[in-house]
Amino acid sequence: MGAFKSIEWNEGVVIMLDQRRLPHEVKYNQYTHYSEVAEAIQTMVIRGAPAIGIAAAYGLALVAYQTEKIGIDAAREEIKKASDHLRKSRPTAVNLFWAIDRMNKVAEDVKLETLESLKINLLNEAHNIAEEDIKTNKTIGYNALHLIPDPAKILHHCNTGSLATMDYGTALGIIRIAHEEGKQVHAYLDETRPRLQGGRISAWEMKQLEIPHTVIVDGASGHLMRTHGIDLCVVGCDRVAANGDTANKIGTYNLALAASAHNVPFYVAAPTTTIDINTLTGDEIPIEERNPREITHVGECQITPDDTTVANFAFDITPAKYITAIITEKGVIYPPYTKNLAKLFMEN
Numbered sequence: 001m002g003a004f005k006s007i008e009w010n011e012g013v014v015i016m017l018d019q020r021r022l023p024h025e026v027k028y029n030q031y032t033h034y035s036e037v038a039e040a041i042q043t044m045v046i047r048g049a050p051a052i053g054i055a056a057a058y059g060l061a062l063v064a065y066q067t068e069k070i071g072i073d074a075a076r077e078e079i080k081k082a083s084d085h086l087r088k089s090r091p092t093a094v095n096l097f098w099a100i101d102r103m104n105k106v107a108e109d110v111k112l113e114t115l116e117s118l119k120i121n122l123l124n125e126a127h128n129i130a131e132e133d134i135k136t137n138k139t140i141g142y143n144a145l146h147l148i149p150d151p152a153k154i155l156h157h158c159n160t161g162s163l164a165t166m167d168y169g170t171a172l173g174i175i176r177i178a179h180e181e182g183k184q185v186h187a188y189l190d191e192t193r194p195r196l197q198g199g200r201i202s203a204w205e206m207k208q209l210e211i212p213h214t215v216i217v218d219g220a221s222g223h224l225m226r227t228h229g230i231d232l233c234v235v236g237c238d239r240v241a242a243n244g245d246t247a248n249k250i251g252t253y254n255l256a257l258a259a260s261a262h263n264v265p266f267y268v269a270a271p272t273t274t275i276d277i278n279t280l281t282g283d284e285i286p287i288e289e290r291n292p293r294e295i296t297h298v299g300e301c302q303i304t305p306d307d308t309t310v311a312n313f314a315f316d317i318t319p320a321k322y323i324t325a326i327i328t329e330k331g332v333i334y335p336p337y338t339k340n341l342a343k344l345f346m347e348n
Contacts, residue, residue, distance in 0.1 A: 002013065004017060004026070004162065004163070004208065005017060005162075005166075005167070006019075006046060006048070006051045006162060006163045006164070006165065006166065007046060007051060007054055007055055007058065007130075007166070009058055009061070009123070009126070009127070012032065012062070012065045013031065013032055014031040014037055014055070014058045014059065014062060015028050015029070015030055015031075016028065016029050016031065016040055016045050016046045017046075017054065017163065018045050019045060019046065019047060019163055019201055019314065020043070020044060020045060020190055022163075022200050022201050022204050023200055023201070023203070023204040024346070029045060031059075031062075032062065032065075032066075033061040033066060034055065034060060034062050034066075034082040034085065034086060035082075035085060036204070037056070037058065037059030037062065037086070038059065038085050038086045038088070038089040039089075040054075040055065040091055041055055041056070041086070041089040041096075042089040042090065042175060043068055043113075044195065047159075047163075047164065048159065048160065048163065048164020048165060048236070049093035049094070049095040049096075049164070049236070049237070049238045049239075049274055049308065050094050050095055050133050050137075050164065050165040050166065050170070050271060050273070050274075051163070051164050051165055051166070052089075052090055052093050052095055053093070053095030053096050053098060053099035053129065053133075053250070053273065054099065054126070054129055054130050054133060054165075054166055056089075056096050056099045056100050056103075057099045057100075057102070057103050057125065057126035057129045057130070058126045058130075059082065059086055060065060060079060060082055060083065060086070060100065060103040060104075060107075060122060060126070061103070061119075061122045061123045061125075061126040063075070063078050063079050063082045063122075064079075064115065064118050064119035064122050064123070065119065066078075067115065067303040068247035068313065070115075071115075072112070072113065072114060072115050072118060075115055075118060076107055076108070076118075077119060079103075079104065079107045079122075080104070083100050083103075083104055086100055087100060090178045090288060091286045091288050092238045092239060092247055092285065092286055092287060092288045092314065092315050093238040093239065093272075093274075094238070094239040094273070094274055094275075094279075095238075095273050096272055099129055100138045102125065102129065103122060103125055103126065105302070106121050106122055106125045107122060109121070130166045130319070131166075132281065133165055133166040133167075133271070134165075134166050134167045134168060135329075136271045136272075136273075136329040137165055137166075137168035137170060137173045137271070137329075138168055138173070139175070139329040140170055140173060140174065140269055140271065140327055140328065140329050141168065141173045141176065141177030141178075142177060143327055143328070143329070143331060143332055144174040144177070144178075144234070144267070144269070144327045144332070145177060145178060145181060146202050147232065147265070147267065147325075147327075147332070148174070148178045148183055148185065148231075148232070149231050150183040150184055151183070151184035151185065151186070152178065152183060152184070152185045152186070152231045152232075153186050153228060153229060153230050153232060153260075154175055154185055154186070154187050154188065154230070154231065154233070154234070155188045155190070155221060155224065155225070155230050155232070155233045155234075155255070155264075156171055156172060156175065156188065156189055156190065156191045156198070156202065156233070156234060156246070157191070157192060157198065157218075157233075157235045157249060157251055157252050157255050158171045158192045158197045158198055158202070158235070158236065158248070158249035158251075158252075159172070159197040159198060159201040159202045159205070160173070160202075160235070160236030160269065161173065161176070161201075161205040162205060163200060163201055163205060169205075169236075170185075170236040170237075170269035170270070170271065171234045171235050171236045171267075171268075171269040172205065172206075172236075173269070174213065174234055174267075174269055174327065175187050175234070176209060176211065177274065179321050180211070185212070186212045186214070186231065187202075187206055187211060187212070187213040187214075187248050188213070188214050188215075188216055188224060188228075189202045189203055189206070189214065189215045189216065190215055190216060190217075190218045190251065190255065190303050191215055191216065191217055191218060192218065192249060192251060193218055193250075193251070193295075194294040194295045194312065195294060197249070198215065199215045200322055203215050205303035206216065210298075218254070218255075218295050219269045221254070221255050221258045221259075222261070222262070225258060225259065225261075225262040225264050228264060230259075230262075230264050231264070232264060232265040232266075232267060233251050233255060233259045233264055233265070233266045233267065234267045234268075234269060234327075235248055235249075235255070235267075235268055235269070236248060236268070236269050236270075237268050237269070237270050237274050238274065239274055239275075239276050239285050240270050240274055240275045240276065240277065240326065240341070241276060241279045241280060241281050241282050241284065241285060242276070242278070242279060242280050242281070242337075242338060242341060242342065243280060243281050243282075243320055243337055243338045243341075244269050244320030244323055244326065244335065244338070244341065245281050245282025245283075245285070245317055245318065245319055245320050246270070246282065246317065246318045246320070246323060246326075247282065247285045247287070247315045247316070247317055247318075248268070248315060248316070248318065249314070249315060249316075249318050250313050250314060250315055251316070252315075252316055252318050253316040253317065253318045253319075253322075254316075256318045256319075256322040256323070257322065259322070260322050264321055265324040265325075266273055266322055266324050267323070267324055267325055267326075267328045268318075268323050268325075268327065269327045270326050270327065270328055271328065271329060272328050272329060272344070272345075273332060273344055275326075275328070275341060275344075275345075277341065277342065277345055281320065282318075283317070285317060286314075287289045287313055287314070287315050287316070287317075288309070288313075288314040288315060289312055289313055289314065289334055290312045290313050291312065292316050295300025295310045295312050296308060296310055296311055320335065320337050323335075323337075324343075328344070330344055331344075
C-alpha cells in the first residue's frame with residue numbers, strides 16, 4: 001500500500017481522502033452513516049469505478065453499526081433502504097451495483113440470526129471486496145507487462161490509479177507495474193476536463209511514485225501522437241458492454257479516434273467487475289449528466305457568460321472497434337469481444 005489511501009475503515013468509521021482538494025491539500029474525511037457515504041460518492045470526494053464500489057460496501061457495513069437496538073429483520077430492511085439510496089449516487093459505474101448486490105447477498109443469508117453476526121459478516125465482505133481489488137489491479141498490471149515496450153511513451157486519460165481503486169489502480173496501475181519492473185516509461189496525462197482528474201490527481205499520484213510524466217490538454221492528444229511517437233494509450237473504464245463498447249470519462253472516445261487515426265494501440269484496463277455481460281451494447285449504458293457549474297466555472301471563477309446553456313456529460317462510449325484489447329485480471333481479451341468476453345465468463 002502506498003503512503004496515501006483512497007478509502008479505509010476504522011472501527012465503525014469510513015475514512016476517505018477528499019480528492020476534490022488535491023493536489024493542494026491532503027484531507028481525510030470521516031463518515032459514520034450510509035447517507036454520508038452516498039453523498040461523498042455523488043460529490044466525488046471519492047471517484048473511480050472500483051473505489052465507488054468499495055465505498056458503497058463500507059457504507060452498507062455502517063448500517064449494522066447504526067441499528068444495534070433493533071431486531072435483525074428491521075436491520076435487513078434498513079440495509080435494503082440504504083442500498084436503494086446508494087444505487088442512486090452514480091448511475092454509470094457498474095461496480096457500484098455489483099458491490100451493493102454482493103453485500104445484500106450476505107445480508108439476506110438466513111443463517112445469520114443475530115445483529116452481531118450480521119455486522120461481522122457485512123464488514124468481512126466489505127474487507128474482502130477491498131482486498132480483492134488490490135490483487136485484481138496488480139494482476140492486470142502484470143498481464144499487461146508484455147504490451148509495454150521499453151522505453152515507452154504512454155498516453156492516459158482521467159485518473160485510474162490508487163485513488164480510483166483500493167490501491168495500485170487499473171490503467172495507471174499498468175504504468176506503475178511497468179515502472180516498478182524497471183521499464184523506462186513516461187506517462188502523458190490528459191488534464192481531463194471539466195474536473196481535471198488527470199492534471200490534478202493523476203499527476204499528483206505520478207509525483208508521489210516518482211514516475212516521469214507530462215500533463216497535456218485533452219485536445220493535444222492527436223498532435224502528441226503525430227509529433228512525439230506515442231507507443232500506446234491505456235485508459236480505465238466504468239462499464240464494458242457485452243460487445244466490448246466501453247463507458248469511460250468524457251473525452252475517452254475522442255482519444256480513441258485520435259489513436260485509430262495514428263495507428264496507436266488503444267487498450268482498456270477492466271477488472272471483470274466492470275464488465276456487464278447483461279448490457280448488450282454501449283447504447284444501453286446510462287450516461288450521467290452532472291452540474292453545469294463544473295463547466296461554467298473553474299474553481300470559483302466563472303468562465304462563460306451568464307445563462308449559458310451547458311451539456312455536462314460525465315462519460316462517453318468508445319465503440320469496440322477502436323479498442324485494441326481489454327486487459328483484465330483473467331487475461332488480455334482481443335476481438336471479437338462478443339465471443340471472447342462471453343467465453344471469459346463461461347470459463348470463470
